[in-house]
Amino acid sequence: MPHSLTQLLDAKGVLLADGATGTNLFEVGLEAGEAPEMWLESHPDRITALHQAFVDNGADIILSCSFGANRHRLKLHQAEGRTHALNRIAAELARAVADAAGRPVVVGGSVGPTGELLQPLGALSYAEAVEAFREQIAGLKDGGVDVVWIETMSAGEEVRAAAEAALACDMPYVVTGSFDSAGRTMMGIHPCDFHKAVDGLSRRPVAVGANCGVGASDMLATALELETGSPDSALVVKANCGIPRFVDGGTVYSGTPDQMADYARLAIDAGARIIGGCCGTSPQHLGAMRQAIDSHVRRQRPSIAEIVEAVGPLVNKAASAAGETAPRTGRRRSRD
Template identity: 50%
Template sequence: MTDLLSRLLGQRQWLLADGATGTNLYNMGLAPGDVPDLWCETHPDRVRDLHRQMIASGADLILTNSFGANASRLRLARAQDRVAAINLAAARLAREAVEHAGRPVIVAGSIGPTGEIMAPVGHLTETQATQLFTEQALALKQGGADILWIETVSAAEEMRAASRAAEEAGLPWCGMMSFEPGGRSMMGVSPPQLAKLIDRLPYPPVAYGANCGTGPSELLLAVSGFAAAGCERPLIAKPNAGVPRYQDGGLVYDATPEVMAEFAVLARDLGIRIIGGCCGTTPAHLAAMRDALEQRPSGPRPSSDAISSRIEALMTR
């Protein structure tokens, strides 16, 4: 049976992924320094409510609150022995929110980077990374995740490990790297290099692309490098809503809903199939993106200059 993501991609020009998890939870009361993933057990109602807000704002795909729920990261909170329980709870909360959506919504099991530097620069081997990811993946599958969503990766070795974990779990997956302003990941991977890596994987993703980064314009310019590499897989763009600042006791990002709506239209016209937002993207941002995608007609493929100028014009208002 074809997975839900592939079926929807076969029916639709674009799909809207959700917005931020961590930054929205901070604005819902998560204390600075606390681990967002643990809220799946301590504050499940708030996590479920955030999922429901994203669905109400138009999300076709929501991420579980499990970005940092691998044993390496959870060790910092002395919760490394609760990996399975936390990921299981994360997937179940998202599944509960989707059950009342009234339309198909994909539950994507979020898996972020290990938090360690991969060998040979660091000490974490691909085999160890695969074990960390597989532990998460199996629990997310058990909790009801439709796909795995590997995001904010910076090393090729970590992407390969994530692919093996997805294969071990028997789930389709999507993979995203985060790119710096210079156009490469923190570990030096360029978009064309990622495209070539994806094509060589024995268990390739349904879709791939970029997330996080410094803002919508920079991320779109990075993603345009995937198309230049000739890869024909569906692409993903999920940028931060600009740059954060601390205001009124919470984090506020400088990209308004209007800016993110413009990003969404540019992404669609660039040929990106899965469009969403990362850090700072609220349900209000997402609702504006959905409205723009539905109401504004498709245009020509935007140039790099058009991407930069159209977003910059809105950012400086």
């Protein structure tokens, strides 16, 4: 049976995913070095309020506050023994908001990197990574998420470990990487090769794409190079809201609602079917993106020059800059 993310994609064509978690929680008191996941028990009302603000501004997809809720990250806060419980709470908080929305809202269970390097570069074995993700995803499943949202990844082995864990829990999944190092992930993966990390698994991801790391212009440049590996996998992009600047002791992102609206329109033109924001993206930004998506008629694929003219200059060079073009063997994206 199709799950709700697939159903909603089929019904609406293009979906709006939510915005930032951490940077918005900083606005309501989260301290530097404090894990957002610790607020699941101490300040659940503030996390619920953020989910609600995203839904009120039109989000079709909200992600649970569980990005760093795996045993390896939680041990930094002496909370590794509460991995399952914290993930269940994160899912339940998002689920309650989605269920009260009065319209279909998908809950994605956010799963970020372990924070460890896998062998042979580090000490973590592949089997240990799978088990850590399985433990986290089991909690998210018990809390009621619709789909596992594996995000901000840079290493192919870790992507595969998280995807294998999702399948072990009988859950559909999404995978996104952070292409912030000269247009590639920190571990050197080209956008057109990212989907290969899950080749051979029993099920393909519902969506493949990119998040975080870069602002709207660079994210759109990445979108032009991304491949999903299957016509049944949607393209997803969640860009940071411009470039961070330090102002009066705090971090302020340069993106305006108008710029994020332009980004949303261009993302549709580039073939994306799930569009959201990452660091710095507020509910206000998301509201502008909702209006842009609802009123936009897809145009031809944009050029880099058109992207720069609309939303500003690139910070990184493109992954396939002169002399670095990677072979392209797969379909660029689904339903393009």
